[in-house]
Amino acid sequence: MNGSFDFDWQAALDSIPYLLAGVPYTLLIAFGGLAFGFVLGMIFGLLRLSPTAWLRWPAIAYIEIFRGTPVLVQVLFIFYGLPQLLGGPIDAITAGIAAIAVNSGAYISEIVRGGVQSIERGQREAGLSLGLSRAQTFRYIIWPQGFRRMIPALGNQGIISIKDTSLFAVIGVGELVRQGQIYIATTFRALEVYLMVAVLYLAITLTLSLALRMLERRGLVGQ
Amino acid sequence: MSERKIDDTAAPIVRMEKLNKNFGALHVLKDVDLSVAPGEVVVIIGASGSGKSTLIRCINGLEEFQSGRLEVDGKMLEPHGKASQTLQQIRTEVGMVFQQFNLFPHLSVLDNITLAPRKVRSASREDARETAKRLLDRVGIADQADKFPSQLSGGQQQRVALARALAMEPRLMLFDEPTSALDPEMIGEVLDAMRELAREGMTMVIVTHEMSFAREVADRVIYIHEGEIVEQGRPADVFDNPRRERTQSFLSRVLSH
Numbered sequence: 001m002n003g004s005f006d007f008d009w010q011a012a013l014d015s016i017p018y019l020l021a022g023v024p025y026t027l028l029i030a031f032g033g034l035a036f037g038f039v040l041g042m043i044f045g046l047l048r049l050s051p052t053a054w055l056r057w058p059a060i061a062y063i064e065i066f067r068g069t070p071v072l073v074q075v076l077f078i079f080y081g082l083p084q085l086l087g088g089p090i091d092a093i094t095a096g097i098a099a100i101a102v103n104s105g106a107y108i109s110e111i112v113r114g115g116v117q118s119i120e121r122g123q124r125e126a127g128l129s130l131g132l133s134r135a136q137t138f139r140y141i142i143w144p145q146g147f148r149r150m151i152p153a154l155g156n157q158g159i160i161s162i163k164d165t166s167l168f169a170v171i172g173v174g175e176l177v178r179q180g181q182i183y184i185a186t187t188f189r190a191l192e193v194y195l196m197v198a199v200l201y202l203a204i205t206l207t208l209s210l211a212l213r214m215l216e217r218r219g220l221v222g223q
Numbered sequence: 224m225s226e227r228k229i230d231d232t233a234a235p236i237v238r239m240e241k242l243n244k245n246f247g248a249l250h251v252l253k254d255v256d257l258s259v260a261p262g263e264v265v266v267i268i269g270a271s272g273s274g275k276s277t278l279i280r281c282i283n284g285l286e287e288f289q290s291g292r293l294e295v296d297g298k299m300l301e302p303h304g305k306a307s308q309t310l311q312q313i314r315t316e317v318g319m320v321f322q323q324f325n326l327f328p329h330l331s332v333l334d335n336i337t338l339a340p341r342k343v344r345s346a347s348r349e350d351a352r353e354t355a356k357r358l359l360d361r362v363g364i365a366d367q368a369d370k371f372p373s374q375l376s377g378g379q380q381q382r383v384a385l386a387r388a389l390a391m392e393p394r395l396m397l398f399d400e401p402t403s404a405l406d407p408e409m410i411g412e413v414l415d416a417m418r419e420l421a422r423e424g425m426t427m428v429i430v431t432h433e434m435s436f437a438r439e440v441a442d443r444v445i446y447i448h449e450g451e452i453v454e455q456g457r458p459a460d461v462f463d464n465p466r467r468e469r470t471q472s473f474l475s476r477v478l479s480h
Contacts, residue, residue, distance in 0.1 A: 125285050126325035126384075130339035130391060131315030140338060145329050 012192035015183050019196055022179035026204070029093060029175060030162040033100020037161070038154075040101060041108025048113050059109065066106035072167045075099035079171045096168040096175075104161045111157065115150035116142060155212040159205045166201070176200055228424055229442055230261045234297065236395050236426050237282055242291035244277060244450075251277050252288065253450040259395070264427045266441035266458075268434070270473060274450040275430045279397045282428065283317045284310045296394055315343055318388030322400040324380045326372040326387070332359070333368045336387045344391065351390070358386035362416045378409030382416055389420075396420065398429040434478060438462050446470045 040062075047059035066074065079095035090098075119142050127137030169178035180197040184190050237259040244252035251274045259265055267275045280286040282295055287304030294300070296316045298309050327335050336358065337351035346354070359365045362382040364375075372380055381401060388396060398417065402410040414436050421427060421440050431437060437444055438458040445455040446465075454461060454470045462478075465471045 120323075120325075122321060122323050122325035123327065126319075126321065126327070128311075129283055129285065129314055129317070129319040130387070131311060131343040132339055133311055136342050140342065141327055145327075148329070 008189055008192055011187060011189040012196050015180070015187070015189070015193045015196050018183045019176060019179050019193070019200055022174055022176040023200060023204070025093065025173055025175040026162065026165050029096040029100060029165045029168065029173065030158070032097040033165075034104055034158055034161055036097065036101035037104030037108050037157075040105030041112050044105065045109040045112025045116070048109055049116060063106045063109050066102050067110075071099055071103045071164045072170070074103055075168055075171060092168070092171045092173045095171060096165060096173050099168070100161050100164060103164065104157055107157050107160075108154065111150050111153045112146075114153070115146035118149050119145050151215060152212065155208060158208055162204055162208070163201065229263045233261050235260050235294075236296055237428070238292070238294040239281075240292040242278075242281065242288050242293055244274075244281060244286065244288040251450050252281070254291070255447075255450070255452055257445070257452070259426060259428060261394075261426055262424050264421050264425075264429070264440055264442050265445060266429045266431060266437040266443070267445045267447055268431070268437060268473075268477075269447040273447050275447050276399050278447065279319075279399055279428050279430055282395075282397060283314050283319055285319075315391060316394045317397060318391060318393035318395070319397040319399065320381065320384050320388055320401045322403050324372070324377070324384045324404070326380055326384055328372050330371075331368070332364075332370055332372065332375070332383050335372065335383060336390045339387070340390050354390055355386065358389050359383070361389075361419075362386050363412070376409060377405045378412045381405065381409075381413045385413075385416055385420075395426045395428070398427065398431065400430050400432065402431065402433060432477065434462070434474075446473065448473070 044059040044062050047055050048063065050056045050059075075095055075098075078098050079090055079092060082095075083089050123141050123145065124137055127141045128134070132140070165173075165175055166177040168175060169181060172178065176197055180193045184193050187193070235258040237257060239255060239257040242252055242255040242257075243250070255278060257265075257278070267278065269275045277286050281288050281293065281300075284300055284304065288300075288302055290302055292299075295313045298313050300310065300313065304310075327338070330338065333352060333355050336355035337346075337348070340346040340351045340354065341348065356365060356368060359368055362385055364379050364382055367375060367379060367383070372383065375383065385401075401417070402413050405413065410433070414433065417427070417429070418436075418440055429437075429441075441458045443455060444458045444461040446453050446461060446467075446469075448469050454465060454467045461470065462474065465474055
């Protein structure tokens with residue numbers, strides 16, 4: 001030891017209750033955003049597959065725009081930019097959820113497209129040849145199989161979006177990172193506190209990973 | 224098969240006139256005329272790429288055609304795949320068995336068979352299950368009802384696919400090389416089930432490479448070459464006395480081994 005380094009375990013432990021207060025916001029923004037993102041992903045992913053150009057084209061535009069710009073820029077635009085258009089402020093949590101929604105929605109669109117496209121053509125032909133409508137064929141045959149194949153990629157996107165919420169400290173949402181910053185401002189224990197912040201993110205993402213792996217092991221995923 | 228009933232006086236189930244089909248610049252079907260009477264078993268033979276699969280896939284609209292007339296079960300199919308409502312009605316009455324079985328891997332055998340009757344014919348769950356079990360019994364795999372397709376052999380899967388199509392009580396059955404993806408020892412069990420179906424009077428259009436099966440079961444054999452019907456007639460005539468040179472050379476190639 002060169003003497004200048006001392007890791008203050010007490011400070012690390014003391015920060016935990018304070019940091020934990022940020023976890024609900026992290027989870028709310030991540031999973032709230034992902035829920036809307038999944039809806040957007042289904043809509044635009046399916047539009048992206050449409051043979052009709054005027055349906056496909058808006059989906060391509062949506063995907064390219066929100067996949068091609070940083071989620072930080074998106075949330076700044078929503079939080080600071082949109083109020084100028086709407087004429088009223090947007091709550092920071094709402095802005096965070098909206099940013100995760102549109103951003104993850106773009107990626108999920110591509111996951112949905114890939115999952116649906118991965119189903120062999122013969123499945124559709126078998127459904128149609130039995131007299132099922134195109135919508136019934138999709139609902140009972142293509143989607144259930146495609147969805148199983150999407151789950152690993154959806155899990156991956158979930159983990160990415162959870163981590164993306166850390167950027168929303170900049171708009172003042174009291175999520176994990178923001179709570180850490182505030183705590184550091186009074187204690188000056190950056191090393192200890194950021195380590196604890198990292199540990200809490202890891203706890204959240206590992207839980208999600210484990211849940212997914214259990215789904216896979218039970219054979220509910222893949223094929 | 225002489226006691227089989229073909230109703231020549233009734234309106235044909237399939238009436239195809241001057242049907243033309245292109246894949247881009249490739250002219251796959253050329254002025255094909257084909258009429259299938261109720262109760263008739265038609266076997267289509269020909270080299271791979273001759274257009275025989277495309278031909279039967281036109282009958283239930285899985286392939287669209289560019290010109291010609293096509294009437295199936297009294298309903299007109301339009302060129303370029305128009306009129307999807309009619310198409311769905313036709314498909315309800317026309318069953319199809321595919322080379323690759325195309326069972327639904329996420330559904331049990333029973334659910335594979337009951338799905339369409341329940342969703343299209345609005346059959347009750349109980350009725351659909353009863354019908355499914357009866358059909359499974361008929362194709363000799365009553366004990367497999369609760370398994371998933373991946374747990375079955377190829378021959379069993381294809382018999383499930385047959386039961387699935389029959390559950391809709393079709394007026395016409397199409398078979399697209401039903402035994403080509405099977406291991407040799409499983410071909411017999413599928414052909415037996417088809418033989419049984421023919422004996423019961425089902426109208427069938429079969430694309431196959433099984434020449435001895437064709438000879439035995441077919442009322443009419445059609446030889447197709449490069450998208451054209453070159454020769455057709457009773458199996459004995461086509462197989463033993465082919466009149467056209469192309470038919471002769473095709474048969475000498477496939478029957479020699």
